[in-house]
Amino acid sequence: MSNATKRRCGQCGERVVVKLARPGRTAAYRSLELAVPASLEIPTCENCGAEWIDLQTARALDEALEPVYQEIQRARLDRALDKILSVEDNQTRIERALAISPGYLSKLKHGKRAPSGEIVSLLTLVSDDPEHALERLETLSKRDAGGRKRTAS
Amino acid sequence: MRAKTPHWDLERVKALVAAGSFMIQQGRAFAHIGGTYADAAAEMQGVITGLTTRSFSHTQTLTWDIADVYGVVFRDGGWYLKLTIDEEIPEVAVISFHPLEAPLRTNGGEVRP
Numbered sequence: 001m002s003n004a005t006k007r008r009c010g011q012c013g014e015r016v017v018v019k020l021a022r023p024g025r026t027a028a029y030r031s032l033e034l035a036v037p038a039s040l041e042i043p044t045c046e047n048c049g050a051e052w053i054d055l056q057t058a059r060a061l062d063e064a065l066e067p068v069y070q071e072i073q074r075a076r077l078d079r080a081l082d083k084i085l086s087v088e089d090n091q092t093r094i095e096r097a098l099a100i101s102p103g104y105l106s107k108l109k110h111g112k113r114a115p116s117g118e119i120v121s122l123l124t125l126v127s128d129d130p131e132h133a134l135e136r137l138e139t140l141s142k143r144d145a146g147g148r149k150r151t152a153s
Numbered sequence: 154m155r156a157k158t159p160h161w162d163l164e165r166v167k168a169l170v171a172a173g174s175f176m177i178q179q180g181r182a183f184a185h186i187g188g189t190y191a192d193a194a195a196e197m198q199g200v201i202t203g204l205t206t207r208s209f210s211h212t213q214t215l216t217w218d219i220a221d222v223y224g225v226v227f228r229d230g231g232w233y234l235k236l237t238i239d240e241e242i243p244e245v246a247v248i249s250f251h252p253l254e255a256p257l258r259t260n261g262g263e264v265r266p
Contacts, residue, residue: 007176007239007242007244008217008218008239008241008242008246010176010218010220010237010239010246010247010248011178011181011248013215013217013218015241027179028184028187029189029190030187030188030189042179043176050178050179050180051178051179051180052176052177052178052246053176053177053178053179053183053190053194054173054175054176054177054244055173055175055191057190058190058191058193058194059190059191061190062189066189
């Protein structure tokens with residue numbers, strides 16, 4: 001491809017942006033930093049290395065990264081739930097402490113709901129020390145509810 | 154005070170972006186929007202096609218080109234948007250799109266972080 005037909009890099013100004021596929025790249029995808037498949041072409045400046053995303057590349061990145069993201073999140077969720085439920089098997093208590101809808105944990109556990117990034121992060125955090133985390137959340141909820149009662153009186 | 158005029162005709166910028174003729178810098182723009190790439194591109198498209206000259210701040214002369222800077226309100230905060238047109242393709246290049254670090258004066262007034 002001659003330079004005349006190449007796209008210009010808005011970063012360094014050189015007209016040397018070409019579709020480049022190479023190993024070792026990562027991309028921020030939702031809440032995770034994921035490896036970009038080596039075969040995926042991203043318009044990249046041959047001079048400064050800046051990557052430029054157009055609509056076609058955006059779609060290709062989503063198609064490649066979404067399944068990986070979902071798989072990682074599913075694995076994180078399963079690990080976190082296993083750990084939490086091994087310490088506390090009362091799902092109602094857990095759901096109440098986390099302020100999530102009754103039955104939601106069961107739906108997550110059985111794959112009937114796709115977990116949000118937020119809930120996976122929260123459960124991962126709680127799973128680090130489930131008993132203390134749940135106790136702490138319950139204590140804070142009681143404190144805040146108590147504070148509300150005093151304000152109202 | 155007279156309103157400043159962008160170097161790149163805003164209607165031309167909007168038409169190119171609406172037609173999908175644009176590319177966004179990965180590190181200085183995409184990375185700040187987050188989410189999926191298609192959603193982020195659609196959000197970027199929405200921001201640019203919704204621009205008015207009231208959001209225009211100033212024109213920057215770069216070593217190789219000229220870019221227009223806008224201050225926009227996005228996700229309840231002020232954001233910095235820098236773009237240019239590559240007329241040879243032609244397409245809009247979004248060089249920067251990130252939350253403001255300091256207030257930015259635009260034709261419509263000051264946009265705050």
